[in-house]
Amino acid sequence: MAHASASIRIAATPDAVWQLIGGFNSLPDWLPYIPTSELSEGGRVRRLATPGGDVIVERLEAFDHRQRSYSYSILQAPFPVTGYRSTLSVTAIEDGQAAQVDWSGEFTPDGVSDEEATHLFEGIYRDGLKALAHSFAN
Known part of the structure; x- marks a missing residue:
């Protein structure tokens, strides 16, 4: 199983980011590269375009509002992996005046090397978190 992750500091309160x-x-x-999302199954499955x-298509696996995190798995995607599970979380830093956002995932590469799959998702996470930080830029 391969693993990818990215983190970013955002100059906003954790509650504002969450x-x-x-x-x-x-x-x-x-997230600019996901312009649409439709929920089904009572909000537990999202279909992204x-x-x-x-x-x-992703399924919500765990949600913790108090800890500001959720985990999801991929049911269908054009990615060369199987068994994908990811977690997105927001943590207070700097006495709650800023937030750290962590996005990580585990998966089994399918037809590509561990390094190629890891590189793919690290890029997705890193670019996504940069876009998120831009949402809070002054």
């Missing part, structure tokens, strides 16, 4: 990213259907609010028309 307010933006904490909803399982909120990716279009901060990319600008290129790719479809990604």
Whole structure:
């Protein structure tokens, strides 16, 4: 099993960051390469569309509002991996005056090396977190 992760410091309170990213259907609010998200199964499954028309279907596996984190798995995607599970979390730093956002995932590469799959998801996480930080830029 391979692993990828990225983190970023955001100059906003953890509650403000969680307010933006904490909803399982909120990716279009901060992630430019996911312009649409549709919920089904009582809000536990999201169907995402990319600008290129790719479809990604994900299932919410765990949600903790108090700890500001959620985990999800991929049910369908154009990625060369299986068994994908990811966690997005927000932690207070600097006495609660800033937030650290961590995005990590575990997966089994399918048809590519561990390094290629890890590089793919680290890029997705890193670019996504940069876009999130831009949402809070003055």
